[in-house]
Amino acid sequence: MEVKNHLRPNKAQMEGFFEGDTETEITMLNLLKFKEKAEYEDGRETDLTGREAYSIYGKEVIEHLKKVGGKSVITGKVSRLMLGEVEDLWDSIALARYPSRKAMVEMMMDSDYQESEKHRSAGLEGQLNIEFQEGSL
Amino acid sequence: MRKYILLAVILLTGIAFFFFGVNTNNNEYKVFKNAVMPTPVQIAGFALGDDVPFLAVNLIKFKEKAEYADGRETTLTGEQAYAIYADEVLEHLSKVGAEPILGGGVSRLILGEVEELWDVVAVVRYPNRKAMYQMATSDEYMESEKHRTAGLAGQLNIEVAEGELDFE
Numbered sequence: 001m002e003v004k005n006h007l008r009p010n011k012a013q014m015e016g017f018f019e020g021d022t023e024t025e026i027t028m029l030n031l032l033k034f035k036e037k038a039e040y041e042d043g044r045e046t047d048l049t050g051r052e053a054y055s056i057y058g059k060e061v062i063e064h065l066k067k068v069g070g071k072s073v074i075t076g077k078v079s080r081l082m083l084g085e086v087e088d089l090w091d092s093i094a095l096a097r098y099p100s101r102k103a104m105v106e107m108m109m110d111s112d113y114q115e116s117e118k119h120r121s122a123g124l125e126g127q128l129n130i131e132f133q134e135g136s137l
Numbered sequence: 138m139r140k141y142i143l144l145a146v147i148l149l150t151g152i153a154f155f156f157f158g159v160n161t162n163n164n165e166y167k168v169f170k171n172a173v174m175p176t177p178v179q180i181a182g183f184a185l186g187d188d189v190p191f192l193a194v195n196l197i198k199f200k201e202k203a204e205y206a207d208g209r210e211t212t213l214t215g216e217q218a219y220a221i222y223a224d225e226v227l228e229h230l231s232k233v234g235a236e237p238i239l240g241g242g243v244s245r246l247i248l249g250e251v252e253e254l255w256d257v258v259a260v261v262r263y264p265n266r267k268a269m270y271q272m273a274t275s276d277e278y279m280e281s282e283k284h285r286t287a288g289l290a291g292q293l294n295i296e297v298a299e300g301e302l303d304f305e
Contacts (some may be wrong), residue, residue, distance in 0.1 A: 002166040004250040013247050020244075027241065029194070029258050030248075031295075038191065074238070076192060080182055083175050083294035087167040088257070093194060093297050095239075129148040129248035130196075132258045134241040 003086070005033050005126025017131070022101040027073070031090040031128040038122045045121070049090065053123030058094070060116035068107045070098040090127075097134075148228070150239050171198055171255075171291025183270040190264050192297040196255040203287040211287070216256070219288030223259075225281035230261065232275075233268040255292075262299075 035050030046053070058075070065071055074095040081089060098104045107113050141222060200215030211218070263269045266299035272278050 001168055001171070001252040002250075003169045003252070004166055006249045013245075015287050016245055016247065025174065026244070027239070027258075029236070074192065074297075074299065076299040077296050078192065079186070079296045080179075081293065082179055082182070082193065082296050083292055084172045085170040087169065090295070095294065100276075127248055128246065128251065129245055130255070130258060131245050131247050132241040132243045134239050 003128065005090075005128060006032075007124060007126055009120055017105045018103045020101075024100060026098050026101060026131050027134050028096050028098065028104075029128075029130040030094040030134065031130070032092045032094065032095070033088065033092050033125045033127060034123055035125045038119075040118060040122045042086060042118070045083065048123070050123040050125065053119045055115065055123075057116050057119035057123065060119070061113075064113045065098075065108070066094060066106050069105040070096055070103060070107065070136070072096050140182065155284065169251075171196075171293055173286055173291055175291055185229065185267050186266055186267045188264060188265045188267070190299070191266070192299055193261045193263060193269070194295040194297055195240075195257075195259040196293040196294060196295075197257040197259065197260070198253065198290045200290045201283075201290055203285060205287045207283070213288070215288040215290065217288070218284045222284035223283050225284070226278075229272050229278045229281065233271065233272045234264040235261055235268060 032054070034054055038046050038048040038050050040053075062072055075092065076106065077092050078090050098107075099106035108117075117119060174287050197219070199219055203211050203213040203215050203218035204250060205218075238260040242257055242259060246254055272283075291305065
């Protein structure tokens with residue numbers, strides 16, 4: 001099987017935020033792969049690593065999450081794969097809970113968030129973000 | 138002679154880059170494989186590392202229909218067979234001091250692409266690697282595990298050292 005980490009959602013993924021149940025609580029599992037060295041889109045000089053740049057975003061996003069009623073549940077470093085095979089293992093994971101799809105969109109559209117997001121895209125090579133509904137095992 | 142070898146290397150490298158590209162963008166496909174059983178190297182990993190708690194992040198894909206290794210007849214779906222395991226494993230987890238943290242049905246992928254999306258995410262916290270190994274090799278667990286392999290098409294299980302949000 002193949003997997004592609006991305007930085008931004010595609011059109012269909014963006015539209016998905018407005019489809020189906022947009023009011024129920026969701027949980028997001030982020031599988032993160034960092035760049036070796038941070039690269040800012042505005043071309044500014046930096047000697048940060050990708051992980052360091054993303055960490056700036058990681059700290060700031062707590063506040064943005066809070067504003068829309070979301071919260072960070074789990075974060076951590078990937079140490080190894082116990083089952084399965086991946087060509088290029090992810091570096092870290094982050095689990096966040098949002099009150100709804102709508103709330104997540106609201107956060108992403110916020111100009112303060114977009115300011116923090118510059119550090120995210122500077123540090124992140126790509127990721128998977130898996131939406132799931134807790135409890136529906 | 139050496140000059141020609143060097144030239145050949147440069148040419149071949151150029152051709153390789155032309156066909157395969159340089160691994161710098163995030164649009165490149167990475168290959169992954171779900172599995173039901175760990176490899177010998179993965180099993181050996183349980184004996185290594187520190188005696189510290191960790192999270193097991195399971196990305197699970199069910200079979201359409203359950204298939205038991207002993208060939209017994211069944212009308213269960215893969216998900217139903219796995220649910221028997223999921224129910225029984227709670228007891229096995231608590232015996233070694235592990236606990237399920239959260240889990241649920243996958244609704245969609247909002248970033249990235251996978252050829253075939255997983256059905257369920259489940260996160261479990263273990264006190265250490267030894268505890269997980271101890272559970273996985275106990276007779277009682279192996280009895281429950283028959284339902285797991287009956288229902289599971291394959292999975293990734295990612296070991297995570299829980300940490301701060303600063304990712305350092």
